[in-house]
Amino acid sequence: MVIEVENLSKVFGDFKAVNQISFEVGKGEIFGFLGANGAGKTTAMKMLIGISSPSSGKATVAGFDVYKNAEDIKKNIGYMSQKFALYDDLTIKENITFFGGIYGLSRSRIKEKSELLINELGLQDVAKELVGSLPLGWKQKLSFSVALLHEPKIIFLDEPTGGVDPITRRQFWELIYKAANKGITVFVTTHYMDEAEYCDRVSIMVDGKIEALDTPKKLKEQFNVDSMNDVFLKLARG
Amino acid sequence: MSIEVKHISKSFKDVNALKDISFSVKEGELFGIIGPDGAGKTTLFRILTTLLIADSGSASVSNFDVVNNYKDIRKSVGYMPGKFSLYQDLTVAENLEFFATIFGTTIEENYELIKDIYVQIEPFKNRKAGDLSGGMKQKLALSCALIHKPEVLFLDEPTTGVDPVSRKEFWEMLKRLQQKGITILVSTPYMDEAALCDRIALIQDGEILEIESPEAIVLKYPKKIYDVGASEMYLLIESLKEYTHSYSVYPFGEFVHYSDKRESFDPKELQDFLESKGLKEITIAATKATIEDTFMELAK
Amino acid sequence: MKRFIGFVKKEFYHIFRDKRSLFILFGMPIAQIMLFGFAITNEINNVDIAILDKSQDATTEEIINKISASNYFSIQQYLKNESEIEPIFQKGKVKAVLVFENDFSKKLTTESNATVQIIADATDPNTANTISNFTSSILQKYQQEINQELKIPYRIIPETRMVYNQELKSVFMFVPGVMTIILMLVSAMMTSISVTKEKEMGTMEILLVSPLKPYLVIIGKVVPYILLSVINAVVIILMSIFIFKMPVQGSFLLLGLESILFIISSLALGILISTISETQQTAMMISLMGLMLPVILLSGFIFPVASMPMPLQVISNVIPAKWFIIIIKGIMLKGVGLAFVWKETLILLGMTVFFMALSVKKYKIRLE
Numbered sequence: 013m014v015i016e017v018e019n020l021s022k023v024f025g026d027f028k029a030v031n032q033i034s035f036e037v038g039k040g041e042i043f044g045f046l047g048a049n050g051a052g053k054t055t056a057m058k059m060l061i062g063i064s065s066p067s068s069g070k071a072t073v074a075g076f077d078v079y080k081n082a083e084d085i086k087k088n089i090g091y092m093s094q095k096f097a098l099y100d101d102l103t104i105k106e107n108i109t110f111f112g113g114i115y116g117l118s119r120s121r122i123k124e125k126s127e128l129l130i131n132e133l134g135l136q137d138v139a140k141e142l143v144g145s146l147p148l149g150w151k152q153k154l155s156f157s158v159a160l161l162h163e164p165k166i167i168f169l170d171e172p173t174g175g176v177d178p179i180t181r182r183q184f185w186e187l188i189y190k191a192a193n194k195g196i197t198v199f200v201t202t203h204y205m206d207e208a209e210y211c212d213r214v215s216i217m218v219d220g221k222i223e224a225l226d227t228p229k230k231l232k233e234q235f236n237v238d239s240m241n242d243v244f245l246k247l248a249r250g
Numbered sequence: 251m252s253i254e255v256k257h258i259s260k261s262f263k264d265v266n267a268l269k270d271i272s273f274s275v276k277e278g279e280l281f282g283i284i285g286p287d288g289a290g291k292t293t294l295f296r297i298l299t300t301l302l303i304a305d306s307g308s309a310s311v312s313n314f315d316v317v318n319n320y321k322d323i324r325k326s327v328g329y330m331p332g333k334f335s336l337y338q339d340l341t342v343a344e345n346l347e348f349f350a351t352i353f354g355t356t357i358e359e360n361y362e363l364i365k366d367i368y369v370q371i372e373p374f375k376n377r378k379a380g381d382l383s384g385g386m387k388q389k390l391a392l393s394c395a396l397i398h399k400p401e402v403l404f405l406d407e408p409t410t411g412v413d414p415v416s417r418k419e420f421w422e423m424l425k426r427l428q429q430k431g432i433t434i435l436v437s438t439p440y441m442d443e444a445a446l447c448d449r450i451a452l453i454q455d456g457e458i459l460e461i462e463s464p465e466a467i468v469l470k471y472p473k474k475i476y477d478v479g480a481s482e483m484y485l486l487i488e489s490l491k492e493y494t495h496s497y498s499v500y501p502f503g504e505f506v507h508y509s510d511k512r513e514s515f516d517p518k519e520l521q522d523f524l525e526s527k528g529l530k531e532i533t534i535a536a537t538k539a540t541i542e543d544t545f546m547e548l549a550k
Numbered sequence: 551m552k553r554f555i556g557f558v559k560k561e562f563y564h565i566f567r568d569k570r571s572l573f574i575l576f577g578m579p580i581a582q583i584m585l586f587g588f589a590i591t592n593e594i595n596n597v598d599i600a601i602l603d604k605s606q607d608a609t610t611e612e613i614i615n616k617i618s619a620s621n622y623f624s625i626q627q628y629l630k631n632e633s634e635i636e637p638i639f640q641k642g643k644v645k646a647v648l649v650f651e652n653d654f655s656k657k658l659t660t661e662s663n664a665t666v667q668i669i670a671d672a673t674d675p676n677t678a679n680t681i682s683n684f685t686s687s688i689l690q691k692y693q694q695e696i697n698q699e700l701k702i703p704y705r706i707i708p709e710t711r712m713v714y715n716q717e718l719k720s721v722f723m724f725v726p727g728v729m730t731i732i733l734m735l736v737s738a739m740m741t742s743i744s745v746t747k748e749k750e751m752g753t754m755e756i757l758l759v760s761p762l763k764p765y766l767v768i769i770g771k772v773v774p775y776i777l778l779s780v781i782n783a784v785v786i787i788l789m790s791i792f793i794f795k796m797p798v799q800g801s802f803l804l805l806g807l808e809s810i811l812f813i814i815s816s817l818a819l820g821i822l823i824s825t826i827s828e829t830q831q832t833a834m835m836i837s838l839m840g841l842m843l844p845v846i847l848l849s850g851f852i853f854p855v856a857s858m859p860m861p862l863q864v865i866s867n868v869i870p871a872k873w874f875i876i877i878i879k880g881i882m883l884k885g886v887g888l889a890f891v892w893k894e895t896l897i898l899l900g901m902t903v904f905f906m907a908l909s910v911k912k913y914k915i916r917l918e
Contacts, residue, residue, distance in 0.1 A: 048413035049384045068392050148287055175288030175410065177454060178542045179549060184499045189484035189501070206442065209503025229504055240415045240503075241414050241442065249414045299759045301917045314851070320915075329759040335752030339567045342559065351556030352762045407573075 013167055014039050020069035029055040031220035032069065035211075037199065040192050044211030044228075045201040046240075048248065052220040053201045054170075061080045061168055062086050068141070072114030074165045087115070090159035094169035096118075100144030107143055108158060114149065115162035129157050135207055149180030156187055166197040174204055185210050205241040214224050214240070217245055223247050251310075252277045252433040253298065253400055253490040258307035260293055263388050267293040269456045270307070274344035275322070275435060275449075280428045282438040282447035284541070291437040292332055293508065299329045311536045325353075328400035332389050332407040340378030342390055345379050346397060353398035362428065364393045367423055373547055375400040385416025392423065409443065421446045441542040452545050458549040464541060471547055472496055473509035476517070480529040489527040493520065500546060507543060508534075553762055564744065565774060567892055575740070579732045579782050588725040597622060597681055600644045602629040604625045607655035613666070613706075616692055617648070639671050646681045663705040682708075683901050696905050720851045725790045725849035726878045729783060731841035733809065734816045734845055736779050739837035741820030746833040749824075755917070764915050768904040772817045779813040780806075799885025805878065808891075811898055812874040816841075818905035821871075825912040845871040 017038040022030040030052045037043045047053045055168075058064035060083030062072050071078040074088040098107045099142055105126060112122035130139050133153055143151060152172065169188075173181045192198050200211060208214045208228060215225040224231055224247055228240055235243045253275035260268040267290045274329040275281040283291050296302040298311055300320035308315065336345050346368070350357050361368075368414060369391050374382065388408060395403060405424075409417045421443065427436055436447070445448045445464045452459040452467070454460050460467060482484040483501070490499040490508055496510040508520075517534040565574065575620070582618040599617075603610050618625050626644050629635065635647050649667040651657070670678035686708045691705050750756040758768060778787050779917040785803070819841065827833040845851065848862060849871040855863055860904065866872050873894040880886040880894075 013301075048415065049411070105301055153392075175287035177289070177549065178441065178546050182546075185485075185501050186487055189487060193482075193484040206440075206503070210501065224289075239442075244414045245418060247411075290902065296755075296917060300756055301755060303918075324759055324760045327759065331755045332751050333752040335756050337560065337564070337753060338751070340563055344560070348556060348560050349756075349760075352553050352757070354553060354761065368910060389787060547837050 013037065014041075014074060015043075015199065016070075017060070018070040019217050020056070020059065020071050021058060021067050022052075022064065023067040028220050030059070031065075033217070033220075033222045035215055035222065035225055037166075037197055039197055040195045042188060042192050042198045042200065042210070042212045043249045044208045044214035045199060045217070046203065046205070046208050046244065047201075047217030048215055051217040053203075053217055056217070057168060057170070057199075060085075061089055061091060087162075088165050090164040090167040091170075092155050092167065094152070094160040094172060094174055097151060097156065098143045101142060104130065104139045104143055104146075104154065107154075108161065112161050112168055117160060117162060125161055129161070133157060134175075148178050149176050149183070152176060152180070152184055153187060156184065160191060160196070165197070166199060167191065169198065169200045169202075171202045171204065171207075172200065173207060174202075198202070205239065205244050208240040208244075215243060218248060251313075252279070253274065253281075253309075253311050253435060255294075255298070255309045256307055258294070258295060258297060258304045258309055260290075260302065260304050264544065267456050268297075268304070271453075271456075271458055272307075273451055273458065273461055275433060277433055278431050279448075279480065280434045280448045281422060281452055282437070282444050282450040283435065284439075284444045284450050284545070285437075285442060285453035286439050288455075289453045291453060292327045292384060292406055293456075295329075295331075295404055295437065299404055300324060307396040312512050325398075326401045328398070328403045329393035330395045330403075330405045330408055332410065333525045333530055334391060335380045336387070336391055336394060339378060341378055342374050345390060347446075349394040350397045355398050360397055360399045363420065364396050364429075366426060367396075368393050381483045385419070386445075388412055388416065388420060389423075392420075393524070396427070396456055400432065402433045404526075405434065407437050408437065409438060409440065417443070431436075436516070440544060441540070446542045452541075452548060454545075454549045458547065467541060467544050468539045471544045473539075475537050475539050475543060476508045476515075477502070477505040477533070477535050477537045478520070478524075479505045479531070480524060481534040482529060485527065486524070486529055489524055489529065493523055498547070500543070502540075502542075505533075507535075507537070552771060554766050555764070557766065558773050559795055561770060561774045563692055564653045565676065565778070566862070573734060575778060575781070578735070578785050580789065581730070581785055582728050582732065583725070583769050585801045589679075589768045590820065595645070597677065598626045598760075599623050599646045599648060599681070600627040600629055600635075601625055602632065602635065602647060602649045604652045605650055605654040606655075607653075609658060609664075610650045611654040613650075613689065613692055616688055618687070620684075620688060623681075635669065638907055639669075641716050642671075644671075645677060646685070648685065658706070663706045663707055665709050666707045679717035682794075694726070694776070710841065718777055725786065725794075725796060726875050727849075728884060729786045729809075729848065729878065730812070730851065731842070731845055732782055732786065733779050734841055734871060735837070736782055737775055737816035738820035738823065738841050739814050739834060740778075741775050741817050742823040742827065742833040743830050745771055745821065745824035745826055746830045750829055758917070765910060766912055768821055768913060770778070772821070775817060775820075776810070776813055779816075782815075783809045796882070800881035801887065804888055805881050808877050808881065808895065811895070811902060812870065815870045815905055816897060816911050818902060820906055821909040822912060825909060825914065844869050848872065849875055851875060852906050868901075870898055873901075 013036045019032045020030060021028065021032050043054055045057065057063065059066045059078055062085040066078060073085045076084040078085065102110065108126040108129060109122055112125060118127065130136055138146065155195065155248060168236055173184055176184065188198055200207065202208065205223060211228065213223045213225065214231065219249050231243050234239065235246045237246065247248050251274045255271055255273050258268055258271045265477060271294065283294065285291055291300065297304050298309060298316060300316050300323050303317055310316060311323050312326050316323060340348065346357055365469065367389050371386050374386065379387065381450045382390065409420055424434055424436065447464060449461060449463050451461045460470060478490065480485065486506055487501060490496055490506060495511050497511045521532055521534060581597065601614060627638065638644055638647065647669045649669065651665050654664045666689060668682050669871045670681050672678040689706045689708050695703065697704060713910055748757065787798065791798060823836050825835055827836055848866040850867050855866050855872065858866065877894045880891050
């Protein structure tokens with residue numbers, strides 16, 4: 013298992029932001045981590061990526077303990093969020109070089125990787141243009157690829173495709189499938205239920221607890237509805 | 251006509267935000283502008299709410315011209331911008347009172363109209379607006395936009411960043427407001443919300459792709475669509491794209507929406523092809539086109 | 551009118567709920583006045599001086615003895631000629647040099663008057679001023695002593711010369727400057743920030759799409775800050791009077807009216823800044839760099855206008871603060887009335903009207 017979580021909790025004062033959650037995610041799996049705003053998703057994810065220490069419980073990510081080896085975790089994961097991804101005032105190449113440098117890639121490795129990446133996304137013509145001038149969809153695909161630059165075992169995606177046009181969104185999901193196919197585990201946090209439909213398995217958090225965990229198909233059968241959106245509505249309304 | 255838009259174009263520096271847009275909204279209609287971020291939705295809303303002036307074309311709201319009679323429009327419309335735009339350091343009650351005052355009315359005078367919505371946030375009326383949850387903020391913003399009993403309501407991406415439960419409640423509220431005779435123009439990037447409108451305009455890159463009722467718009471899709479499923483998603487997508495007769499291949503949740511170039515399509519043939527690629531648990535079943543399918547087809 | 555009152559009420563909610571700004575608003579003037587006030591004291595003791603005695607006679611010796619006998623001064627060095635004065639100041643060894651003219655005694659007896667030149671280093675203006683006062687009073691005392699037996703009184707004329715900072719400044723001089731800066735800051739920066747905040751939060755969009763008239767938005771933004779600035783002005787004046795015993799010579803009414811005029815001109819500038827900046831950060835930067843710096847550097851608050859290079863002197867004329875400082879210095883320190891500052895007042899009034907007209911014209915009724 014690439015991610016193992018057992019009774020993990022985070023308490024702020026007497027508020028239980030994350031309340032004894034347990035789950036496992038396998039290699040190459042696309043795992044959807046769903047919940048409404050304020051349900052505790054972000055807090056839980058921060059513990060998994062090693063920037064917040066849990067109050068109690070156990071968790072290992074890529075084989076490293078979240079309490080003791082937070083730094084090792086950071087080296088072995090990639091992270092992409094819709095809010096912050098790339099620097100708008102740097103060019104595509106500069107962004108790639110910068111993020112490659114952060115993860116300690118050698119100069120020649122960065123050069124090789126960035127050429128590969130730019131060709132793969134078909135960005136040859138705009139490689140020297142500022143990222144800020146790119147359409148949103150391209151930015152997202154680019155930042156996803158940049159997050160994979162150092163070949164992490166797991167990639168964490170925070171609401172990756174909100175507001176993108178349907179075609180670009182599907183191109184984005186194809187990138188995700190491709191990464192998963194290579195054995196990279198994909199951990200998606202989102203409150204957009206249509207993104208959930210694409211995941212292999214999803215968990216739904218309500219008020220700090222995981223209230224449902226299964227494949228989208230089985231969840232829909234279990235709640236006898238047509239979409240993950242309805243699953244969520246049924247769960248949240250009790 | 252409650253809203254009349256004729257050949258509106260608008261550009262910023264080197265970006266053409268809107269290109270020759272025309273449509274009209276009937277009185278009491280719930281009209282949706284559906285498109286992704288950057289399609290020009292907000293620019294369109296700002297032109298109609300008199301905040302921007304179009305480069306060319308004309309538009310009217312409640313029969314007032316958006317340029318010449320902007321003062322009349324400002325008196326008679328309600329507007330909820332995309333970003334949460336209330337005073338975060340004022341309480342719920344203070345915000346509502348403030349907006350009532352600047353529109354020259356009182357909460358009591360139009361309480362009937364907002365009652366349904368406001369009762370849900372009334373228990374928190376002494377809480378600062380900045381401390382409310384996303385769904386609550388949105389209800390407060392809607393109450394504030396309604397407090398002067400507008401004839402036309404402009405809602406720019408009201409459900410962005412809001413959880414599914416609040417989204418559903420929000421659309422139910424819109425339906426009730428519509429019954430009270432208010433014309434509503436609403437924009438959203440979520441295709442699934444389009445189905446709740448009377449009519450929708452699909453918009454991308456500043457151009458309207460189609461205007462229709464949600465039921466009619468899916469009929470515009472020219473092909474038969476099949477749900478194709480298999481054990482390995484990535485391989486399935488790659489294989490379908492390789493298939494010589496494929497017209498379109500788009501992942502749709504656990505399935506892939508597939509349409510074929512040919513008039514007569516034999517699922518068996520595709521099944522054999524996919525099996526030859528080493529895929530297992532293959533399913534192929536006819537399905538209905540969705541608004542997203544139509545959008546992607548039109549946007550191609 | 552109800553709309554307007556509603557708007558002003560909202561502004562006060564903003565102001566009173568933002569504890570940090572409120573603290574800056576009222577804490578800053580108090581801190582500034584205290585800082586300027588207490589950093590400058592009026593006491594001197596054992597100040598190092600040098601003496602250049604050109605006549606070296608009995609009278610000068612007696613005077614020098616009196617000076618060195620007082621606890622105020624300690625004579626560090628006797629100079630031989632004038633060329634030694636400059637270097638000794640530059641080394642910073644002494645704060646003042648006393649120069650007795652040639653044939654001091656003889657002049658005193660034959661011409662009835664003789665001159666002592668007091669050259670003081672005015673980089674520390676307050677000390678320089680005090681040194682000059684103390685020396686003069688020692689000379690005066692000595693003069694009284696010798697005049698008792700004489701029919702025609704002898705006069706020793708102290709001639710004070712300040713070097714490095716001719717225009718003496720002390721705590722009294724700082725009060726008008728500090729008051730100007732505070733009023734400028736509160737009025738211009740706070741209003742520009744509060745307007746741009748509405749832009750940033752997106753609330754400006756809603757205000758625009760409402761029947762609220764644009765000029766009401768401007769006035770509504772300005773009114774609360776007029777009140778706050780007036781309170782600040784009153785606090786500063788009261789502190790100067792009661793803590794630093796500064797006499798206000800002129801009319802309080804005139805002072806108040808002139809202050810309000812200056813506040814309004816700063817508010818108009820604040821609104822103007824808000825029309826050209828989109829974010830609170832820009833507004834703050836423009837207020838600080840565009841208003842504060844020129845006020846501090848060019849208004850004559852710290853560096854006397856007269857000693858600036860010509861181009862800067864010309865530029866200083868377009869700074870409202872310069873005129874306001876002249877006006878309030880006149881009223882506070884010299885006790886003059888409107889008859890003496892009407893010209894400056896007129897200039898300030900003209901600037902205010904100009905800025906107001908410009909900001910109303912620039913204020914957008916739409917988003918672009």
